[in-house]
Amino acid sequence: MSMGQAIVLGIVLALCAGVQLTAAAQADDTALDRPGFALTVRDGSGDVGQYSSITIGADGLGLISYYDVTNGDLKVAHCSNRACTSAAISALDRTGNVGQYTSIAIGSDGLGVISYYDATNGDLKVAHCADSACTSATLTTLDRAGNVGQHTSLAIGTDKLPLITYYDVTNGDLKAAHCADVACGTATLTTLTFLQAEGNVGLYTSVTIAGGQGLISYYDATDHYLKSALCPDVACTEPTLTTTPDKTGDVGQYSSTTTGMDSRLLISYYDATNGDLKVVYCEEVVCTSATRTTLHSEGNVGQYTSIAIGSDGLGVISYYDATNGDLKVAHCEDVACTSATLATPDSTGHVGSYTSVAIGADGLPLISYYDVANGDLKVVHCGDVGCTAATVTPLDGTAITVGAPSSMVIGVDGKGVLSYYDATNGDLKVAHCADLTCASATLTTVQSQGDVGQYNSITIGIDGLPLISYYDATHGDLNVTHCDDAGCATATAVVLDHAGQVGQFTSITIGADGLGLISYYDVTKGDLKVAHCNDIVCSSAGITTLVSKDDVGRFTSITVGSDGLGLISFYDATNGDLKVAHCEDLACGSVAESTLDRTGDVGQYSSVAIGSDGLGLISYYEATHGDLRVAHCADLACHSAHVNTLHSEGDIGQFTSITIGTDGRGLISYYDATNGDLRVAHCAEVDCRSATHIAVQSQGNVGQFTSIVVGTDGRGLISYYDATNGALKIAHCSNSLCIPYHRR
Known part of the structure; x- marks a missing residue:
C-alpha cells in the first residue's frame, strides 16, 4: 500500500519496514456520541537520543540537542512546557553523519548555540538557533584540521561569547575555540600546547566559567587521571596551570564541571577502576587542592555524568547505572x-x-537521556530538588512525529485538504479527506528535499487547486507549492524569497485579483513581509517589506476584507503588541499599520477572519496572564478594535484559529496548555463580546497547531496535533457550537 492510498482514520501508520499498516482502536471512544477514531499518523521509528545535552531557554523551557543514529542527523527538541511532557522536534543538520558529542547553551542573544561533531568529515561544527524553539539554525564548520570535534563542551564566557573545548583525535590534544560573535560564525582556535607533554589528553572535556575564566576538566588517557586546566583569558589562548584533582586508579572519564554558589568548582566523573561515581570539590579556583568523595559504589555506576547546581544551592548529578541499566540521580547534601x-x-x-x-524555571531538575532498549530520547522532570519523584516522557524515537504544524481548507469537492509537517523526515505533506467528516484520507508527501514544511498555510486558488506557502529550513527560504490536482498527488514547488532567512509564520489567501497573497516573517531583519503572486500557480511573486520598525511579523495571519484588500494580523515582539496591517492596494504594495492591543504581552498565535458584519475578527493569545482574547475591528481598515478576553482559566489561548460559522458568529479552536486539551470557543455575538467554550479533546496532550474551517455541511472541521502520540488528528463538529463532536 503506497502513501497515496486512502487510509481509515482509526489506523496507525507505521513505516517500520517498507510501508506496513497496523490497526489500533482509539481508547477514548466512550466520550463520543458515536464511535470515533483518531487519525494517528506514525510513519515509522528511529534510533534517537544519544549525546543529548540540555539547557533552559530564554522562554523558560527546556532545549535539548541530540543525535539521530538512524539518519545521522543533529536534532533538537524544544519543550512545550516546564515539565517537558511534549516537545517540538527539529532536524538542524542532515548533511552527512553529524550530531555526535553535542553540547548546548543559551547565548547572550537568548538563542541556543550547539557544538557538535561531523563524523563524515571529522570536523567541529556549531549550530546557532534562529529562534527560541530552534526550528532552524545557521551551521558553521569551525575546525577541519584533521579529525577534530569529539567530546565538545560549550559555555558562554564573561565576554558574552561562546567558548568551546574539544578533542583533537589526530594529535591527541585538547583544543579550544573562542567564538568571534554570538552566532559563532568564526572562531579563534587554540591547541592547548602546555598540555602536549602530557600525552593523549582532551577526552571527556567539560568547560565552565569561574571568576571570568574558563576552567576545563578532562581525562588524561595516557596517565588515566582526572585533570583540570585554568584559562588565563576569555579566549583560553593558553592554560596557565594544570592540576590533577584525582589520580587514584583509572579516573576522570565522563567528567562534568560546574561552579557552585560559593564560586568553587564541583566536578563529577567516573572511576573506571572501581566502577564508581565520584565528585571533586575544589577548594580554590585552580583546584590545586580538592576534596574527593565516592558518592555511589554499588555495582558499575557513574558513566555519562552531568552536574548542575540546584535551586537549593546544592549539586545535582545525573548518571548511568550500568549494572541495572537505570538512570540515577545524586543530590548533594552539602556544598562540597x-x-x-x-x-x-x-x-x-x-x-x-x-x-x-x-x-x-520551576527550580526543579530536568534531565535528558537515552533509552537503549527502544532507541528513544527521553526526559525526566523531577518532582523535587532531589528527584525522589519524577515524571518520565519519551520525546523522540517511539514514532515519527507528524502534524505539527497543520493548516486546513475546504476543497472545491467540498472535502477537507490539510497541509502539515513531518518533523522526523523534514517533509511537507498533504492529507485529502475522503468525505465531509474526514473519516478517511489520502496522504501524500508533497516536498521532501531538505527540511521543508514548517509554518505551512494552505488555500484554494481560483483554478480550484491547493496553493501552499511554507518555510524551507535548510535554505532559510519562503517556498510555495501549487498542486496539480485536488489531492496534491503531484505539485510544483517554487522559491519565492531567498533574501536572508525568510518565510517563517506564513499565511496565504487569494486576493480579489485571483492571485495568491502571502504574509510572512523575515527572521534576518525582523520584518513583516508580503509576497503577491504574479500568476495563478505563483511561479513568481512581487516581494514587499510592509513593516520594518522593531521586531515584527511573527504569528501573521492574512485574509481579504469586504473592501477586497488584504488584512494582516501580526505580533510586535519588541513591544509585545497585537498589530494589524491593512493593504492599500491588491498587491499590498503599502499598508496602514495599527496597534490593536498593547495591554501586557499580547498578539501571539493570531488568526484573522472577516465576520458577517464585514469587519475583521482576530483571535490571539495574551501571554502575560495566559488568556484567549479576541479583537473586533471598528472599521474595514481595522484602525482600532474592541478587545475582549474570552477564556482566562489557566494558561489557554495558544495556537488559535478562527473562522465564521453558518450562524454568522466566530468559531475559534485553541490550545489549553494547563490541561493539554483542544478547546473550541463559539462567539455569542457577531463582535464576540462573549463566548461559550468546550474541551473537544482532553485525553493526552492534544490541541497544538490547530486549524479550523467550516465544511460544506456547515459544521466545523478542526485539524490539530496530538503531542502524546506525535500524530495529526481531526475533530468534526456535530453542530455550530461544536457540541457534540467526533474525533478522528
Missing part, C-alpha cells in the same frame, strides 16, 4: 558534596546513558 542522596527516576528497560541535567 561529601555525601549525597541517591534516586532512580527511571528503571524501565535499559535507560540512562548520555544524560544531561539542567535546572528548570
